[in-house]
Amino acid sequence: MKDIPRFAATLTFVALIAAGSLAWINKITKPKILTQQQNELKNALSYVLPGTDEGTIVAIEEEGEILYYEGYRDRNKTHLVGYAFLVLSKGYSSTIRTLVGIDSAGTILAIRILSQKETPGLGTRCEEIRSGETTSWWQDQFSCKKSTEISVDKDGGEIQSITGATITSRAITSGIAQRATKIFQIIKNHR
């Protein structure tokens, strides 16, 4: 029992070293990670709003929060390609972040899943790219569908669910339909 102070001291020392190393590594990698995320978002925006680039995309904000993005074909911002917005879905084991691009009629141009931590081999197939192809087959299905009305095949819709990953598929699909409906309201209020 007189070992307890010695044990406590040793454990505290080890924990201090561990915490210190982690704090240091975190400090070094934080700016890099932030840059990666920003780059990823930029790439995703150009992908879901085809024909746009960094100079032709405008973020529409309210009280410091980005509501949605407007994408134009030209720098003068006269030819509207469409809108892009973020969808947060409660997946099977993680929050799934998806960027959705729609045209002014609400038809989906493209989607890109930004982050997810679903079950490897099942839910993660939402980002799977088949050999010989360049885009995710599951996400490609969303293009040209009506954003406010999509649902998975199990709910009578057109989106083919991933085998063995119904929850993931449904979460993303219904998340997009719900958010798209809200975004339409928000866009109307802003114009």
Add this chain to the structure above:
Amino acid sequence: MILGKEFAKGIYKDNPVFRLMLGLCPVLAVSSSVNNAIGMGSAATFVLVSSNFVISLIRNFVPPKIRIPIFITVIATFVTIVELVMAGFFPTLSKSLGLFIPLIVVNCIILGRAEAFASKNHILSSVVDGLGMGFGFTLALVIIATFREIFGNGTWLGISVFGPRFEPVLLMILSPGAFLTIGFLIAFFNWLENRRLVSH
């Protein structure tokens, strides 16, 4: 201590999955495709070698009664460091392997080797043991994933094996398929070992 033997034992004689039966949880979860298997195996090997190194380094300063919390702290710290460094400096690698890194903390092989070997042997042996065990783990994962991916998805490393008309056995991709595959493989290796012993 012949280093070659230390390395080789992790591959067959003391294979962490088929003989020591450690780390079966992530093995079941991640062996559904060969690509995932290679990713998990590589990441786990890196953490195993690093933690074996550090634990062997501090082995004379660790009071035996509190060794487990200390080992776990070391292992979890390494896993987090790997996660952060990969996210910051190797973004493409992080995208493909990123999912497997947090899973490594619960991989019993790491704690198992720390306890059984690294805490009692010098640094070089511990590193080689880590490499051998890691390689054996990766090999086991790839063998299991080969069966599961070919029969459960019709592909190997994403390349179609049977052609478009193949009806995949969904069971193989799910947990029961994993259990069955691992069970049969363990039975096979046990049978191999019995034959080897009998013929001596």
